[in-house]
Amino acid sequence: MKEIITNINGIPIYRNFVENLPYNPLLKILLKEKRKARILGEVIFWKKVRAKKFHKIDFDRQRIIGNYIVDFYVKTLGLIVEIDGSSHDEKQIYDDIRQEYLESLGLLVFKIADFDVKNNLGIVMKELEDFIIQHYGTTPSSKIE
Known part of the structure; x- marks a missing residue:
């Protein structure tokens, strides 16, 4: 039986730790x-999730995985949260290759637009909750394909 790490809206969230990254x-x-740059969208999001403020989930900021630095990483879920600003507009192919690589390691990537973090933070946090519930709210054996 997989370990429950938290509950979101009464739904148990199960651990999905990915080893040997x-x-x-x-x-x-x-x-x-990158940490010194203090990108506003990342700072706003970090204030919402640091110190287990978001459903007691532990987020790491600026984590190295392979040859990439991800914005936020949740070890217990194998979840990457990326905040995409305007610098990503011209890098679609790079971003796709990066995401494919990260997913090949067994990780999931949740992308948020920097604009939305700055202007619709409540909606962003609700979408993150929904994503976590959808992907980690049921044990693998109980998921319906």
């Missing part, structure tokens, strides 16, 4: 620069 230590320098 690749890690490129050469990205540590870039990671520090």
Whole structure:
């Protein structure tokens, strides 16, 4: 039986920890620069989820996975949360390859538009709740295909 890590709206959320994720230590320098940049959308989202404020779920900020730095990572779920700003407009192919790689590791990616974080945070948080319930709210054996 899988471990329940929290409940969202009365629905149990099950642990989906992905082990042995690749890690490129050469990205540590870039990671520090990214954290210092303090991108507004990321700061706003971080204030909502840090210190287990969002349904007692532990989020990591700026996590290295393989050759990528993801915006937010939930270890217990194997969930990546990406906040896409205007810099992503010209990088659709790169983003698709990146997402395909991350998903090949058994991770799920939830993307949010930076505009929505800044202007519709309540809706963004509700969509994140719904995504977590949909993907982690039932044990794998009870999912209906």
